[in-house]
Amino acid sequence: GQNIDQPTEMTATEGAIVQINCTYQTSGFNGLFWYQQHAGEAPTFLSYNVLDGLEEKGRFSSFLSRSKGYSYLLLKELQMKDSASYLCAVRNNAGNMLTFGGGTRLMVKP
Amino acid sequence: NAGVMQNPRHLVRRRGQEARLRCSPMKGHSHVYWYRQLPEEGLKFMVYLQKENIIDESGMPKERFSAEFPKEGPSILRIQQVVRGDSAAYFCASSPGVVGNTEAFFGQGTRLTVV
Numbered sequence: 001g002q003n004i005d006q007p008t009e010m011t012a013t014e015g016a017i018v019q020i021n022c023t024y025q026t027s028g029f030n031g032l033f034w035y036q037q038h039a040g041e042a043p044t045f046l047s048y049n050v051l052d053g054l055e056e057k058g059r060f061s062s063f064l065s066r067s068k069g070y071s072y073l074l075l076k077e078l079q080m081k082d083s084a085s086y087l088c089a090v091r092n093n094a095g096n097m098l099t100f101g102g103g104t105r106l107m108v109k110p
Numbered sequence: 111n112a113g114v115m116q117n118p119r120h121l122v123r124r125r126g127q128e129a130r131l132r133c134s135p136m137k138g139h140s141h142v143y144w145y146r147q148l149p150e151e152g153l154k155f156m157v158y159l160q161k162e163n164i165i166d167e168s169g170m171p172k173e174r175f176s177a178e179f180p181k182e183g184p185s186i187l188r189i190q191q192v193v194r195g196d197s198a199a200y201f202c203a204s205s206p207g208v209v210g211n212t213e214a215f216f217g218q219g220t221r222l223t224v225v
Binding site for chain 2: 034035041042043044045048073087089096097098099101102103
């Protein structure tokens with residue numbers, strides 16, 4: 001089976017750094033994705049990890065530890081437009097399905 | 111290169127009617143995925159299709175729901191005899207393949223309201 005856990009909501013201040021955690025227990029693993037979803041819009045791809053370690057892309061970084069079944073998304077220099085839901089998703093062994101967590105709703109305050 | 115196109119964006123149906131949701135994948139993509147998102151919840155996988163084949167429908171309800179991806183034309187998600195609980199956003203995603211870091215690209219979704 002697949003089980004992916006994320007905090008439901010987080011609040012942070014503009015200009016700060018926030019870390020959104022994701023833990024997973026899955027029957028297979030072939031990569032972990034982070035997506036951003038603004039209210040009423042489509043999810044958009046942020047990052048992909050398949051090996052342990054940190055992937056950095058501008059203000060966004062994503063970390064993976066396969067042995068711990070753990071990932072986090074790090075957002076630096078927060079901006080108001082970063083207020084959105086952040087979805088963690090694990091791809092199965094066959095590579096044909098993404099299983100999503102419930103998403104973390106991030107609110108950035110001035 | 112247009113993205114994943116879904117239509118209609120909004121669909122209102124009365125209980126007992128049929129709902130047809132369409133998805134045209136990105137050019138060059140032959141893999142289509144349908145997800146359902148209830149209000150305030152995450153995305154739930156429904157079905158994965160390639161041209162003319164259903165590969166994985168483990169997330170599809172056993173009754174009233176069906177999906178197809180014909181050789182020509184868009185993928186269709188069909189819900190027969192809709193009920194209030196079917197009200198949700200239905201997202202379609204497409205990808206060129208299943209290996210590597212090929213992420214899925216999502217359409218804007220169809221918001222189905224059953225009244």
